[in-house]
Amino acid sequence: MSATTSSSTLQEPLTPFAVLDRSVIDANIDRLERRLADLNLPLRLHVKTSKSVDVTRRVHREGPQPIAVSTLAEAEYFADDGYTDILYAVGLAPAKLDRVVALHARGVDLSVLVDNTDQAEAVAAASRVSGHRIPALVEIDCDGHRSGVRAESPELIEIARILHDGGAELRGVLDHAGESYFSTGAEAQARDADAERAALITAAQRLREAGMPCPVLSSGSTPTAHSPSEKGGMTELRAGNFVFFDLVMAGIGVCDLDDIALSVVVTVIGHQSGKGWILTDGGWMAMSRDRGTAAQKIDQGYGVVATLDGEIIPDLLMTGASQEHGILELRHGSGGELPELPVGTRLRVLPNHACATASQYQEYSVVDRTGDPTRILENWPRCHGW
Amino acid sequence: MSATTSSSTLQEPLTPFAVLDRSVIDANIDRLERRLADLNLPLRLHVKTSKSVDVTRRVHREGPQPIAVSTLAEAEYFADDGYTDILYAVGLAPAKLDRVVALHARGVDLSVLVDNTDQAEAVAAASRVSGHRIPALVEIDCDGHRSGVRAESPELIEIARILHDGGAELRGVLDHAGESYFSTGAEAQARDADAERAALITAAQRLREAGMPCPVLSSGSTPTAHSPSEKGGMTELRAGNFVFFDLVMAGIGVCDLDDIALSVVVTVIGHQSGKGWILTDGGWMAMSRDRGTAAQKIDQGYGVVATLDGEIIPDLLMTGASQEHGILELRHGSGGELPELPVGTRLRVLPNHACATASQYQEYSVVDRTGDPTRILENWPRCHGW
Numbered sequence: 087m088s089a090t091t092s093s094s095t096l097q098e099p100l101t102p103f104a105v106l107d108r109s110v111i112d113a114n115i116d117r118l119e120r121r122l123a124d125l126n127l128p129l130r131l132h133v134k135t136s137k138s139v140d141v142t143r144r145v146h147r148e149g150p151q152p153i154a155v156s157t158l159a160e161a162e163y164f165a166d167d168g169y170t171d172i173l174y175a176v177g178l179a180p181a182k183l184d185r186v187v188a189l190h191a192r193g194v195d196l197s198v199l200v201d202n203t204d205q206a207e208a209v210a211a212a213s214r215v216s217g218h219r220i221p222a223l224v225e226i227d228c229d230g231h232r233s234g235v236r237a238e239s240p241e242l243i244e245i246a247r248i249l250h251d252g253g254a255e256l257r258g259v260l261d262h263a264g265e266s267y268f269s270t271g272a273e274a275q276a277r278d279a280d281a282e283r284a285a286l287i288t289a290a291q292r293l294r295e296a297g298m299p300c301p302v303l304s305s306g307s308t309p310t311a312h313s314p315s316e317k318g319g320m321t322e323l324r325a326g327n328f329v330f331f332d333l334v335m336a337g338i339g340v341c342d343l344d345d346i347a348l349s350v351v352v353t354v355i356g357h358q359s360g361k362g363w364i365l366t367d368g369g370w371m372a373m374s375r376d377r378g379t380a381a382q383k384i385d386q387g388y389g390v391v392a393t394l395d396g397e398i399i400p401d402l403l404m405t406g407a408s409q410e411h412g413i414l415e416l417r418h419g420s421g422g423e424l425p426e427l428p429v430g431t432r433l434r435v436l437p438n439h440a441c442a443t444a445s446q447y448q449e450y451s452v453v454d455r456t457g458d459p460t461r462i463l464e465n466w467p468r469c470h471g472w
Numbered sequence: 473m474s475a476t477t478s479s480s481t482l483q484e485p486l487t488p489f490a491v492l493d494r495s496v497i498d499a500n501i502d503r504l505e506r507r508l509a510d511l512n513l514p515l516r517l518h519v520k521t522s523k524s525v526d527v528t529r530r531v532h533r534e535g536p537q538p539i540a541v542s543t544l545a546e547a548e549y550f551a552d553d554g555y556t557d558i559l560y561a562v563g564l565a566p567a568k569l570d571r572v573v574a575l576h577a578r579g580v581d582l583s584v585l586v587d588n589t590d591q592a593e594a595v596a597a598a599s600r601v602s603g604h605r606i607p608a609l610v611e612i613d614c615d616g617h618r619s620g621v622r623a624e625s626p627e628l629i630e631i632a633r634i635l636h637d638g639g640a641e642l643r644g645v646l647d648h649a650g651e652s653y654f655s656t657g658a659e660a661q662a663r664d665a666d667a668e669r670a671a672l673i674t675a676a677q678r679l680r681e682a683g684m685p686c687p688v689l690s691s692g693s694t695p696t697a698h699s700p701s702e703k704g705g706m707t708e709l710r711a712g713n714f715v716f717f718d719l720v721m722a723g724i725g726v727c728d729l730d731d732i733a734l735s736v737v738v739t740v741i742g743h744q745s746g747k748g749w750i751l752t753d754g755g756w757m758a759m760s761r762d763r764g765t766a767a768q769k770i771d772q773g774y775g776v777v778a779t780l781d782g783e784i785i786p787d788l789l790m791t792g793a794s795q796e797h798g799i800l801e802l803r804h805g806s807g808g809e810l811p812e813l814p815v816g817t818r819l820r821v822l823p824n825h826a827c828a829t830a831s832q833y834q835e836y837s838v839v840d841r842t843g844d845p846t847r848i849l850e851n852w853p854r855c856h857g858w
Contacts, residue, residue: 100544100568100858134795156757156796158486176796179739179753180816182486201742204815232797233742233751264794353565356587356619365619367565371542375761375828408650409520409827410542410562411618429590430566441795442761448857471834472486 089140092462096394096453097432099462101353102372104447105434106330106466107396108144109456110347114328115145118311125317130154130173130304132326135441138450139167140466141329154324158185163469165194173197173304175260175324177225177233180208190218197221197257201234206245210252221257222249223302228285229278231264237288243296250298258302259289262324266309270338270383279310279317287319309340330440333386334378343390343398348444349434351394351451352412354427362424363406364414368435370407374442388412389435395459396434399425404435444468475526478848482780482839483818485848487739488758490833491820492716492852493782494530495842496733500714501531504697511703516540516559516690518712521827524836525553526852527715540710544571549855551580559583559690561646561710563611563619566594576604583607583643587620592631596638607643608635609688614671615664617650623674629682636684644688645675648710652695656724656769665696665703673705695726716826719772720764729776729784734830735820737780737837738798740813748810749792750800754821756793760828774798775821781845782820785811790821830854 096105122129131145134156142153142164152171155161161172162185170193174186178198189196200206200222213220224245227234235241237259250256266278282305290300306324308331317323330348331341352368370388379386388404391414401420406413412435416422427433437443444450452464482491508515517531520542528539528550538557541547547558548571556579560572564584575582586592586608599606610631613620621627623645636642652664668691676686692710694717703709716734717727738754756774765772774790777800787806792799798821802808813819823829830836838850 100571101565102858176753177741177751179487179741181739185486202815205741208816227744230747232792232794232799233744353567355563355565355591358613358619361616365563367562370762370828371831375763375825376756377761406618408618413618429588430594439761442756445757472488 089464089466091464092451094462096351096451096460096462099451101432102350102368104444104450105349105351106141106450106452107347107455107459108452108463109454110345111141111144111329114331114345114347118325118328121312122323127317127320128152128322130322130324132175132324133160133164135326135330135444137163137444137468137470138466139164140464145329152322154326157472158182159469159471161189161194161196165189165192169194171195173223175199177201178205178209180205183208183212186220187212187216187218190216190220195221197223199223199225199260200245200249201225202241203245203248206248206254207252210248210254213253219253219255221255223258223260223304224289226259226261226285226289228261228282229263229265234261237285237292242289242292246293246296246298256298256300258300258304258321259286259293260304261285262305263307263310266307267334267338268381269309272313272339275309275313275338275340276315279313279315282306282310283315283317283320308335309338312340327440330444332440333390333436333438334382337379337382337384337386343436346436348440349392349396349436350443351432351434354429354431354433356429362415364424364427366412366414366433367410368412369410371409371446372412373404373407373435373437374439374446375407376437376439376442378438386438389437392434392436394432394434396455475850475852477850478837480848482737482837482846482848485837487818488736488754490830490836491735491737492527492836492838493733493841493845494838494849495840496731497527497530497715500717500731500733504711504714507698508709513703513706514538514708516708516710518561518710519546519550521712521716521830523549523830523854523856524852525550526850531715538708540712543858544568545855545857547575547580547582551575551578555580557581559609561585563587564591564595566591569594569598572606573598573602573604576602576606581607583609585609585611585646586631586635587611588627589631589634592634592640593638596634596640600639605639605641607641609644609646609690610675612645612647612671612675614647614668615649615651620647623671623678628675628678632679632682632684642684642686644686644690644707645672645679646690647671648691649693649696652693653720653724654767655695658699658725661695661699661726662701665699665701668692668696669701669703669706694721695724698726713826716830718826719776719822719824720768723765723768723770723772729822732822734826735778735782735822736829737818737820740815740817740819742815748801750810750813752798752800752819753796754798755796757795757832758798759790759793759821759823760825760832761793762823762825762828764824772824775823778820778822780818780820782841
């Protein structure tokens, strides 16, 4: 699977299909890289949003750098492209250790994540049996969002001890401020970032005091990575969504609508004039069922609608979705006028959640708004499954 | 792509993966077929739920029968398997006519759906240019749910006239009581079914009075197809979801939890004991973001949890989802006790919406609970994309 060049425009592929604007991606990358350069802090790009080596190459222009993945399928796909420093950033199901070991046998430095003694014992046992010292990070829970042990908990030491003494490689600690996706504004995000950092520093200190190594302190999320908070003590930042951004990130103030690189092209297939509805051929299969902005101050429905050129149409939202039908209407109370969009008109819809929408597609059609914004330059495939 | 046999069990493939119980599918098919036999009404199976020829063969044991599809990719995939009577049941984007004509050139009787004069003119023009009289149905709006023209509207005659006089084949009228997915109980569903039927009969009568043919009256949805209402005058019923059923259908009383054929196998990867959470490796990528039961009397979260054998665990729900993490907890207020499910335990999760969950997978692992419910008998692939 690799990129193919194209000589068509966004008027040609049958709808729905996913579009990326590579100039927007480049600007998003540039923004975070400038920030990390100031901090002298390396980025471990989370590739679960794009799952595309072509997108990742926009970040890693000089060749593979450290990445985080959400599935072993991603790890294998990126390993095929020469990536060797890969963190599998989801708590490990022990049955997956054979595939982890197989990646080590290929020369990939794949680290895994654990937050309990059962997992730690399984990783230690697989290390002893395979002869590969599998590197593992202990997941720290900094905000009660999901998984991980508390930095102050006795379990942290217990888990680390099993790894360290049992034949695995205790590589360090990791956390993720998942709650920051619900924190609006720079101040709230800075508090999340501070909590992320403080938890790791505490955890690392406890490990060292217990006589164990803790070379890696890995934290991050797109909101906290972009927060202008103190990062001292971290050894790497993880972020992934920022490459594409989306309406949820715009809703909490991490980006503007203009920074969203991913959209879905749909075609108008009808109207219900009495109700002010425009019907399209892009439903939830095209956008995903993600309604992340429903919980935000401004609910963007299933997406914000733009022209095929990428110009946002004021107050036009995708408000309804069947499997292969979308309903567009004006934002309730906007007082605007429904634009005339005849059957056959193509539009772009910006998604709530880039990770979810992108996952509905096998490839991306790539444009660049610094030139003709509807000219497709390349098609970039992406990986799937587990 | 065709079925492959398997000699493994549900303990073997790495999680998450999708499971079908074929004995449940067969019972679901048998139930609807008995009803339709009483009515002497043919079924046009909607294949958008399974997108699998192997599932469809459970219905069409003697060979291909009429089907409805939601994408041209499905039409082509089923045409490859010998299907020749296919209804593309989503309002047509005119640019798709080349692919429609290509299917006709292969000998497929593919009918299309229109609800406005622009579409009708495009179908008529493509018929004249290609020399294939493309069959089209006019979509009737029976409940204000989505698309279609009202049975009493002047547009109905106008659209039909363009098709009939313009070189296309006016094949009839179609409706779909989409609102029936929100109607709980047999009485409400019978009202929806009556409205579906009445709208088609009115529309057909008006076409015939205007001197045009209307051989096909096609209606249906899983709830209305199962409703014991009068169906006289219809020429076919469409239904698709019933093959798998799901929590939304159970929530409105169309099926029981036991009738749900699709589930997702996940693995326990950790616990947050203080909160009563069990973490799994099945998140929204595994289940989809569909939360159809959120609007129902009983909110089932992201899914109802069962053992690997398929026994439902009382009050255990998947309440939270990240991309690759699921959170299981007891239904709030249930007063039950969280079962002990150690790291590594495999569970099945029953989905809100079978169409959405199934679309997250490239294939199904097929079991049969009349024998060993964890033995995988076959793997059935499915089609994707547009």
